[in-house]
Amino acid sequence: MALSFFLPARVGNASSAESLLAYFSRTGQRRYLEQLVAQCGDDLYYFLLKQSDEKMAEEICQQSWLKVLEKHQSFQGNSSFKTWLFTIARNCLLDEFRRQQRWQLLDLEEEVSVANEKWHDDVMLQISQHRQQLLFEQQLKLLPFAQREALILQLEGFSLSEIAAITSQPIETVKSRLRYARQFLQQFCGADNE
CATH class of the missing domain: 1.10.1740.10 (RNA polymerase sigma factor, region 2, helix turn helix motif)
Known part of the structure; x- marks a missing residue:
């Protein structure tokens, strides 16, 4: 209109x-x-x-x-x-x-102190997680392509049948590749923790 x-x-x-x-x-x-x-x-x-x-x-x-x-x-x-x-x-x-007198100096100092401690803990956790991620990625690169591919697809949330369809491989082959990839990574993690 x-x-x-x-x-x-x-x-x-x-x-x-x-x-x-x-x-x-x-x-x-x-x-x-x-x-x-x-x-x-x-x-x-x-x-x-x-x-x-x-x-x-x-x-x-x-x-x-x-x-x-x-x-x-x-x-x-x-x-x-x-x-x-x-x-x-x-x-x-x-x-x-x-x-409520929340603006008193003592309250602010306490809040800043707690915030600094939390920030420090968060940063240390992030550094640790980043280091673990880098180590995992390094070990992942050492896997043969087919095992690495299957593991990455599984980490992306694909089911065994979907991985089999994507890679044009039988499900049993995908299971074997995943098993070998996990064994390799567990050996690495076990050696790293000792």
């Missing part, structure tokens, strides 16, 4: 958050607010959860939506609705941290 751009957009799941807020502000109908919560609620909760705990995230989430209800007329459209919502939530979260 040529004049369809004059008609208001049909409000549904595909409506933008900004248009839902505008419809809610104009009509006061709860369904528009429910659609806003459906569109942005999970993202808001996970944003808050990553910075606090479950209980606080739930509380701040509720406070944020209550502030949206109170201040929906003040949304200027200078940013997206989601940006405005997350700003409200962040401010509520900071207020709660201040109320």
Whole structure:
């Protein structure tokens, strides 16, 4: 229809958050607010959860939506609705941290210390895993092509029958290749651990 751009957009799941807020502000109908919560609620909760705990995230989430209800007329459209919502939530979260005096220096020092220890442990684990991966890849290259191919396909999640189809070999041949590949790698791992 040529004049369809004059008609208001049909409000549904595909409506933008900004248009839902505008419809809610104009009509006061709860369904528009429910659609806003459906569109942005999970993202808001996970944003808050990553910075606090479950209980606080739930509380701040509720406070944020209550502030949206109170201040929906003040949304200027200078940013997206989601940006405005997350700003409200962040401010509520900071207020709660201040109320609980989470910004005290001792708490921050403890958090930094714990974070540094965790970071160090994570880095050491990653280095160890990377070293094991490199050793495995080196040993994998020592396998004959057919055994290496079968093992890699199995590691990619293919079943025996799928590997047989890919390599045009009988299933028993694939089983043998996998068995020899595993024996070789187990010898390497056993020698490495001693």
